[in-house]
Amino acid sequence: MxxxxxxxxxxxxxxxxxxxxxxxxxxxxxxxxxxxxxxxxxxxxxxxxxxxxxxxxxxxxxxxxxxxxxxxxxxxxxxxxxxxxxxxxxxxxxxxxxxxxxxxxxxxxxxxxxxxxIEFEPREVLAKVLERLHHKGIHPVVAFELEFYLFDKKLDNGLPQFARDPLSDDADDQPNLHIERLSRFSEVLDDMAHTAKDQGIDITVITAEIGPGQFEINFGHLDDGLRAADRAALFCRSTRCVALKHGYRASFMAKPYLQYPGSGMHVHVSLYDGAGNNLLAAHQQQPLRHAVAGCLELLPHCMPIFSPNHNAFRRLGGTVNAATRASWGFEDRDACVRIPESDPRNLRIEHRLASADANPYLVLAAILVGLEHGLETKHEPIAPLNEDRSSGTDFPLDMLDAVRAMQHQSVLRDKLGAEFVDVYCENKRQDHLAFQQEINAREYRWFL
Missing domain, CATH: 3.10.20.70 (Glutamine synthetase, N-terminal domain)
Structure with a gap:
């Protein structure tokens, strides 16, 4: 407005x-x-x-x-x-x-x-989705969680180097979840949190993640989806800039190390009516099941949004908590769509598939369209992983396949906008082809 x-x-x-x-x-x-x-x-x-x-x-x-x-x-x-x-x-x-x-x-x-x-501007795409939901009496409440890595400020022949432990000056090269890492890197992390709050971002929990030099920072829930996505975007900017000031390089790259976990963008979404009732919790949580089914149905067609570049596809399935099939589960971090334990008032989905370097406006728009589609079609979802560990449906694991799956999907063209879908798919296709136009050192080692 x-x-x-x-x-x-x-x-x-x-x-x-x-x-x-x-x-x-x-x-x-x-x-x-x-x-x-x-x-x-x-x-x-x-x-x-x-x-x-x-x-x-x-x-x-x-x-x-x-x-x-x-x-x-x-x-x-x-x-x-x-x-x-x-x-x-x-x-x-x-x-x-x-x-x-x-x-x-x-x-x-x-x-x-x-x-x-501009029909293909990311913020405009999300704004249209939210406006349509509001007219239907659906009011999302959203919270983002973003993972990122800290590296040394200087690259080594273009390759990242482990962040230096400020207390020992040794490389922070050990994967762990130790709370001591938060203390050792407290100066830069505190500055990141303080700077984010200066930008109007409600920072909550800070976690040392599994990868060496990897952290996660969570945001408070917002009943304004546009502002929630604004804050996720601004946080990425401020975090990178603050890291440089402290002699580090912060990156939201999806998979900087093959042997360590990638970085994800986890999005928590609840849906409420105008009176503040949780729509997902009504009728013994049947709307929750419908919403999950809609998310899973559209997920394979949204992969160019959730994994927006060649590196992002590397994150899927290789290590901890990154699925290679569209799945869901209660309190299950292996699922793409996780249902955290909560009371009926706070019942929500946690969408875990997107990479940390995905566009937050488009990720949220795609998730909301999936939820909306599910509430409209009222289909039952596949079995949760809690009941069947092999449950899931395949999705593309390559950008060109993903673009083909997205471009002609009728629900996405209708609810995200046909002009946006065409422009976005062609942008991703051209970016991917441009990325391929370089011979790297491995090709010469293997084939020269």
């Missing part, structure tokens, strides 16, 4: 009063691969935008590939004249940035809520 100029103007003016040394603000939005693009605005110009002046950026900035290049996708990029598209400021997201050498602010921008939203 559009925000009233008066409230935006008040937000900018309050920010200027509280941070008089800030001269510039980065206006940023997430593209299809999950990278931020935007412009750095003088604070005086931001005040004019907040008052109603136009804010325009190239429409095709949303279509950038993983390396920032443009692909020919229909008439976009090369046959459309590279037009500008209107953006708007996202209220409540103007915050100070603490990781730059000079005082700086940042603020999210989006095309959703404008007169001509």
């Amino acid at each position: 559009k925000s009233h100029p008066a409230s935006l103007l008040a937000e900018v003016r309050t920010f200027r009063q509280n941070h008089p040394d800030v001269r510039y603000v980065d206006l940023i939005a997430l593209d299809i691969p999950g990278h931020f693009y935007g412009k750095r605005y003088p604070i005086e110009m931001l005040e004019k935008v907040a008052a109603g002046s136009p804010l325009k950026l190239p429409q095709n900035a949303v279509l950038l590939g993983a390396q920032g290049g443009l692909f020919k996708i229909g008439d976009y990029c090369f046959n459309d004249g590279d037009p500008d598209a209107n953006r708007r400021l996202v209220p409540g997201t103007l915050k100070p940035v603490s990781w730059e050498s000079q005082p700086l602010g940042q603020m999210l921008i989006t095309s959703d809520g404008t007169e001509a939203p």
